[in-house]
Amino acid sequence: xxxxxxxxxxxxxxxxxxxxxxxxxxxxxxxxxxxxxxxxxxxxxxxxxxxxxxxxxxxxxxxxxxxxxxxxxxxxxxxxxxxxxxxxxxxxxxxxxxxxxxxxxxxxxxxxxxxxxxxxxxxxxxxxx
Amino acid sequence: xxxxxxxxxxxxxxxxxxxxxxxxxxxxxxxxxxxxxxxxxxxxxxxxxxxxxxxxxxxxxxxxxxxxxxxxxxxxxxxxxxxxxxxxxxxxxxxxxxxxxxxxxxxxxxxxxxxxxxxxxxxxxxxxx
Numbered sequence: 001x002x003x004x005x006x007x008x009x010x011x012x013x014x015x016x017x018x019x020x021x022x023x024x025x026x027x028x029x030x031x032x033x034x035x036x037x038x039x040x041x042x043x044x045x046x047x048x049x050x051x052x053x054x055x056x057x058x059x060x061x062x063x064x065x066x067x068x069x070x071x072x073x074x075x076x077x078x079x080x081x082x083x084x085x086x087x088x089x090x091x092x093x094x095x096x097x098x099x100x101x102x103x104x105x106x107x108x109x110x111x112x113x114x115x116x117x118x119x120x121x122x123x124x125x126x127x128x129x
Numbered sequence: 130x131x132x133x134x135x136x137x138x139x140x141x142x143x144x145x146x147x148x149x150x151x152x153x154x155x156x157x158x159x160x161x162x163x164x165x166x167x168x169x170x171x172x173x174x175x176x177x178x179x180x181x182x183x184x185x186x187x188x189x190x191x192x193x194x195x196x197x198x199x200x201x202x203x204x205x206x207x208x209x210x211x212x213x214x215x216x217x218x219x220x221x222x223x224x225x226x227x228x229x230x231x232x233x234x235x236x237x238x239x240x241x242x243x244x245x246x247x248x249x250x251x252x253x254x255x256x257x258x
Contacts, residue, residue, distance in 0.1 A: 028156070098208050
């Protein structure tokens with residue numbers, strides 16, 4: 001892709017940028033994942049979040065297996081141009097592969113990470129395992 | 130530091146974890162920076178955000194030169210244990226070194242990044258340059 005706006009992003013040496021997805025209504029931070037140039041270009045074009053899976057080393061169309069797509073309302077870039085924030089509407093109300101609304105379901109209480117969020121849907125049901 | 134909860138964080142090969150700071154009231158995402166083990170430990174202990182500056186390769190006590198400290202209400206960890214989110218109260222209402230509330234002051238409109246947020250305070254005044 002030859003979009004000049006993509007050239008303004010400061011990609012890592014691996015050609016990636018961290019992307020934070022935030023619920024457009026509640027402001028809840030749902031997840032952070034990575035995008036390469038193609039993923040960010042597709043996200044802007046289709047208005048649906050596309051990430052890059054570092055473990056699988058390929059594009060990750062969020063929701064492709066779960067149905068939990070993220071409809072993108074807004075894309076923002078930070079002062080250093082090395083982080084993007086997506087404002088999204090989360091289909092199914094579940095962003096996390098554990099079946100929770102947000103991946104940030106653990107809170108530091110004293111010296112322990114405590115799970116504070118319920119599982120909305122069993123991952124076995126989501127992924128049909 | 131020997132805190133077991135710090136061992137649960139999946140640090141990068143450089144010993145870092147990305148930290149997203151979000152305004153405790155509005156939910157606005159203010160910035161993303163990095164923390165090493167010491168920074169996260171100090172943040173939890175002092176309830177004030179301490180990051181690790183990758184460019185300066187040392188602890189970055191947020192607000193040390195600007196006065197714009199971040200009082201930490203909440204620390205969360207994601208499902209992969211490789212990202213943290215801080216819920217903060219931002220002193221001065223300015224998180225960004227450009228003098229804006231948030232570092233994410235540019236919005237993608239069409240094929241351009243458009244600055245949408247005003248400068249609240251001239252950085253020259255903030256940093257006394």
